[in-house]
Amino acid sequence: MYSLLIDTHDTKVSFVVFKDYKVLDVIDIESNMRHSEIAMPNLVHILDKNDIDIGDIDEYYVVTGPGSFTGVRIGVVIAKTLAYLQNKPIRPINSLDLVAFSTEKIIPGCYLVPEKNGFFVGNYDENGLIDSSLKYISRKEYEDTRYDTKYIDRNIVNYSNVIVHACKLKPVNPHLVNPLYVKQIEAMK
């Protein structure tokens, strides 16, 4: 059984292929914000390299953000279109999950992902993100509140553990898989 994880939420484009929930191959490319040029060719590449047909992928995972608005849309559009057209289950995971799911057991606490002028933060218990705790805070707000945060380094992402937690999430109708922006844009304020 094959699973595919797609992540384009920051400056990198990542594809992870799992076989029976074990990491089979990873492509992780610094795209310099040229996600559109990098993403699909590398999806094709990782499949070819492992002699897998796209039809062999049984389920999809996609990182829906928060992160780069345009970046995350690339991965989300690719993932939701693949899942919809092939009628395969898809599970969205957020960019904080990536870090929180990287340990064998989720360590409860406040997780944080840095952004240009602030941070995305979310509170986790041993089961995952606590509902509606995901929010954006400015740098100043962060300093004033003295958040007790865990693991902010994206480099510690451990896909072998991520999939174990992520596969327990409920699949979502592909039409409803959309980016998690969290941060409001100026015009909408």
Next chain:
Amino acid sequence: MKNTLILAVETSCDETSIALVRNGKDVVAMEVYTQMDTHAMYGGVVPEIASRMHTEAITLVLESLLQKSHVKLDEIDAVAVTYAPGLLGGLLVGVEFAKVIAFLYNKPLIKVNHMMGHIYANNIDNNLKFPLLAMVVSGGHTELIEMNSDYEYNLLGATMDDAIGETFDKVARILDLPYPGGPNLEKLAKNGNVCYELTKPVNDAIIHFSYSGLKSNVINLVHNFKQKGIEINKNDLAASFQSVAVDEVIRKIEIALKAKTYKQLILAGGVSANNYLREEVSKLADKYKVEFSVPRMLYCTDNAAMIGAAAYPLYIKHLNFASYNLNAKSHISTIE
């Protein structure tokens, strides 16, 4: 001849549209999901919101198209997508979506210039007749193009500053008209008289266009009148502006018509929905005894059928076949 069925995708501005077009002419089915009401709340298209709405809508629009048409995606011969020009974030949604379909069904991916789509919209109900002269008018373009056959063209003239549609929208804003500015300005102009004196943009020695001077002219006039406490008749100012803006187009088309005989004069792009412009260009065509063509309203505004129409000759000629590293571009000329 073999039938060619193209799935076309258009997401360059605020319409998510997908169509199935046979042989570049027969629109088997089309879906257009417009975001206009949302953007109207902000007084204009907000690019980030447009990109978000395209992402939310794209697979739903496809589902609805497939249900309506009873076509299965493995029956298509190619996937065509608008890759430029337009709002980058929106274009990217369509481009990635089209790549996935091309990949899953192992079909060629054809990149289409949005403005060529507007020209080929004339090939849906009518036939393009070469050599033709095409006046492309939109929010981002004011270009006069000569086409000798499919995708063989010369750019005769282009705007040196603002595009005509952009100027319509800006003047509409100055007159406090709601979004979409251009069509609302046209409504006012219908009830107005041309009585405000506005200077003609550029002289007739060159075939290029200019609109920034006309725009400044209107802004200054409105400021002056406000300062002096003189009331502006918005209907009259709209009519006066529209008359000069359209005259700029007419005079330049006439230069080209005098220089060479064409079989067809085409009006294309979003501003071709303007009835006054249509009438004036049509009169000019009559004067020079050249066939006038403008798409029906449905194919004048942004739609995917025109992208399918423009993609067909590309498919036949094996042009613009793109690989999966295709990127979207916000700015290119019509003829690139």
